[in-house]
Amino acid sequence: MADNHVYPEFERAMLRPRYWLTWLGLGVLYAVVLLPYPCLHKLGKGLGRLAMRFMKRRVKIAHRNLELCFPDMPEQERREWVEKNFESVGMGVLETGMAWFWPDWRIERWCRVEGYDNMIAARKDGKGVLLIGLHFLTLELGARIFGMKNPGVGVYRPNDNKVMDWIQTWGRLRSNKYMLDRKDVKGMIRALKQGEIIWYAPDHDYGPKSSVFVPLFAVEQAATTTGTYILARMSKPSIVPFTPVRMADDSGYVLYIQPMLEGFPLDDEVAAAAYMNKVVEKEIMLAPTQYMWLHRRFKTRPEGVPSRY
Template sequence: MDSPAFKAAYLHPRYWLLWLGLGLLWLLTLLPYRVLMALGRLLGGLLYRLAGSRRRIAERNLELCMPELDAAARARLLRENFASMGMTFFEMTIAWWWPAERLRRLGRFEGLEYLHKAQAEGQGVILMALHFTTLEMGGGLLGLEQRAYGMYRPHKNPVFDFIQRRGREQRLEGVIERDDVRGMLKMLRAGATIWYAPDQDYGPKQSIFVPLFGIPAATVTATSKFARLGKAQVIPMTQMRLADGSGYLVRIHPPLTDFPGASEEEDCRRINGLIETAIGQCPEQYLWAHRRFKTRPPGEPKLYQKNKK
């Protein structure tokens, strides 16, 4: 979990274009917040037109999860979702690079007392986050108010990985690589708070099929295992971009009671129910471009079309 060190290899010409892009993003973060969000909307509109494969995935997910909406309503929601994804690019850099006091002005919190109580009691916490487009902002704001570590998957590009990790460590106590389960459990037993998101399709291994919006979804059982082996509470966390453009509401929900429960299936059903409720609060801000139903139960047809060449 040591902070990454800069390497001379990061200055290789093959990374120059990335450095240029990051430099431009850094300059843009000097602009006022509302201007950045307006730019994000424009970027989202461009992504809607250019990122055809991701648009089709998001469109399919909305068809599957929100059949009660008519085609026009889903089309409006899809466009708003891409606007939200465009804002994510700027929210990421705000969370990483804004001075702490400037960033703090964007955040409103509810329920921090649940984390403070667990910390005072020396109780480990799995802070169950979800993959909303505002995820980076939620983590950045959280780190200003609460000592916490984040689960982390290294990026394939070493320069972006260096920048991403350094940015997250500006706010959080540190990061834990996703494969370091032993290290995570040790920290939970020692009373750490660990920011962890279980709401994506990680394949059939370590997953079971339980309904999500009425569709069998491969759902990881790790949340139950980590809570049991780490002797930790599970406390859900959500964050929402406020409609008036003033910032974000970060909500820490009450700890899950009787968790783990009687079975992993019961626990996964409970988690997916919480995910459905959270998405219902601001569906346009969820990461619909992820192929959440990629893994299918044996014998069931695939739900996504192959990418067009």
């Protein structure tokens, strides 16, 4: 492995009192996800509805994002979407534990994959694969499902809490070869050129640096990363979107692997960002209430333009 591969090791310092609450929380999460999945489905949704009472600011952000993206949506429907979205927030907490702690047989029991032939086709010529995975609240579990069949290279933001950083990396390495810091663009390009699969999320607002303003749903000027363009231009990978969707009942999950993208612009970063946002829109609409609407997606504005929040 190269020196920049992320693999934090356990340290005795992680046993200090400052981390005891973290260990307690992880222990509770581990114990809870031992429950049968139908119980987890009910518990997660209830946890999410409870969270709405304490996360008022995030409720407002989710409501505002939906208002900006879908201005013609009736107010009552928007409120229903927000409530379902927070049910997904609660489920997302439990799904993180499922992704990190469940054995393979249990993942296989409750999850299935559609479109696996698309991944076979993308890998056929030995090229690397830029796997476009959005910030769905099911993302941790989706990555585990995908990685069980297609171990690749995980891209993540290191956690400031040493225990959380260690446990999330350990959990993600159950279905990844190694991890890279999301700022390590050179490492991503190198991995893609070596024929690896790189998970990449281009759908959040990462600030004005390395972003351009292009449409997203009804928002005409959404700050959108040029990272996809840079990775695609430098390494010429196959680009494949994937989306994990939780079934409305308690029957489990479907991971949709989409066909390779055709005609991705490699000579214009603005056109590339606009193209990618169309892909983002399509994937979000597979399960819109399971998307992470809590993020201030439109916080970055052109200079002199007032905040949308």
